[in-house]
Amino acid sequence: MADLFSSDETTPTHPAPHGTAPRPLADRLRPQKLSEVIGQQQVLGPEAPLGVMLASGALSSIIFWGPPGVGKTTIARLLADETDLHFVQISAIFSGVPELRKVFEAAKLRRANGQGTLLFVDEIHRFNKAQQDSFLPHMEDGTILLVGATTENPSFELNAAVLSRAQVMVLTRLTHEDLAQLTERAERELGKTLPLTEMARFALYEMADGDGRSLLNLIEQIAAWKVDAPLDPEQLGKRLMRRASKYDKRGDEHYNLISALHKSVRGSDPDAALYWLGRMLEGGEDPRYLARRMLRMAIEDIQLADPQAQAVALHAWETYERLGSPEGELALAQCIVYLALAPKSNAVYTAFKAARAAARKTGSEPPPKHILNAPTKLMSEQGYGEGYAYDHDVEDAFSGQNYFPDTLPRTQFYKPVERGFERDLVKRVAYFDKLRKQRGG
Known part of the structure; x- marks a missing residue:
């Protein structure tokens, strides 16, 4: 509900009635209309999907996908206000089939009225x-307009039938500018300025980690402190616990971050790779999983451009297994830097993929007879092994004979790149190709 708070208008402060608990700051700052929402202009702006829907008066079912504290609930409530629809809220955690039936029946009666x-x-x-x-049937006949909220990727978690009847809108974590705007809004509501230096304010936004609700909870704590002078970041850190980074080892964040790590290595950026490695370790990722992925990076993106990369990845994995955390994590960090700075090639991957495609296409073509063994007289009579040249007995230990099926033209699958160790392999490939042409292979 956080990014939803008014950025310009000041809501008057009303003391809680006698004998009642004070309302939380986040509840007091809840905006009364969509124009008061902070952030999410990629959804709410005049040319954005929701803005266009409202302007045209044609609101369809929606799935809001985004992290906690970015306004999914409040935007849904404000949509009902702006479209004169009756607002009903349920949680999938606490609701089952009986509750859903009651909701649908009540919606039918409402529609009849x-x-x-x-x-x-x-x-x-x-x-x-x-x-x-x-x-589905209640969405199709107009009994309900569904607005769903999820922190998980709808592509994996929601039925295709539901997704086909709803538009997915992505809500993003709040920027520091959004959080600063929300802090100013909170200070007006509280009637006081937070006792923080500018650097401490920045540290506060870092603690909130893009979650407006979390920020307001922290502000409410800070506002209650009695201090003689503004606090600096170190003093603030001693008084507040940093919000845990959003990371789900089985969810979207897991796949997003490992993708970022892998692509940073592929892009030869050791600093970005170290950052994403740190993010995953801080989030509680299993270092063994990271070690396995590093080995994959070595054989997928480096290959023979640096044959040692695979050994470095294996040794880093082994080192972690022997040392454990936290000492063993340094071996992973060293490995990720090595992989990021190594020359890159996917020539073997491309060659192997093409070779397997050719193998599937040619089916059961036999090898040429001259490279077949002839352990029996019958096989020898059939020409097995006839004309085979033992490469070690010829000049340069290279006969230049054909090793493809007789019906298959020679194809160059492996094309090494001019990077790293494969520069030498380029020369070797060219050398043997030249000899092969000279010797009629």
Whole structure:
């Protein structure tokens, strides 16, 4: 609900009625209309999907996909206000089939009386396939306008039928500028300035990690402190616990970060690679998984441009297994720097892929007879091994004979690159090709 807070207008502060608990700051700052939302202009702007929908008066079902604290719930509530729909909110964590039936029945009665229903389903990905399917007929006949919220990738977690009837809109974590704007809004509401230096404010935004709700909770704590002078980042860090980074070892963040790590290595950027390695380790990723992925990077993106890269990756893995954390993680860091700076090639991968495609296409073509063994008289009579030249007995230990099937023209699958060790292999390939042509292979 965080990025949703008013950026310009000041909401008057109302003391809590006598005998009631004070409202949390996040609740007090909840905006009253979409124009007061901070951030998410890629969705809410005049030319953005939701802005266009509202301007045309044709609102369709929506799935909001984004991290916690970026406004999914509040935007859904404000959509109901702006479209005169009755707002109903349920959570997939606490709701089952009986609750859904009641919601649908109430929506039908409402529709019969001339009012539509905006059904907001939080954590919609937690519903199973049958529960998700139950929405379909009510979406199709207009009984409900579904607005779902999920922190998981809808492509993997939601039914194709639901996705085909809804538009996915991606909400992003708040920027530091958004968080600064939200902090100013909170200070106006509280009637005081936070006792922080400029650097401490920046550290506060780092602690919030793009989550507006988390930021407001931290601000509420800071506002209650009694200090003689503004706090610097170190003093702030001693008083507040840093918010844990968002990382799910089985979810989107896992795949997003390992993709970032792998592509940073492929792009020969050791600094970015170290950053993503650190992010994954700080998030609790298993170092053994990272070691395995580094080995994959060596054989997928470096290959024979640096044959030693594979050994470096294996040794780093072995070192971690012997030392454990945290000492063994340094071996992984050394490995990731080596891989990032190594010359890159995928020539073997490309060659192997092409060779397998040719193998599938040619099926059962036999090898040429001159390279077949003839352990029996019958096989010898059939010409097996006839004319075979033993390479060690000829000049340069290279006969230049054909080793492809007789019906298959010679094909160059492996084309080494002019990088790293493969520069030498380019010369070897050319050398043997020249000899082969001279000797009629």
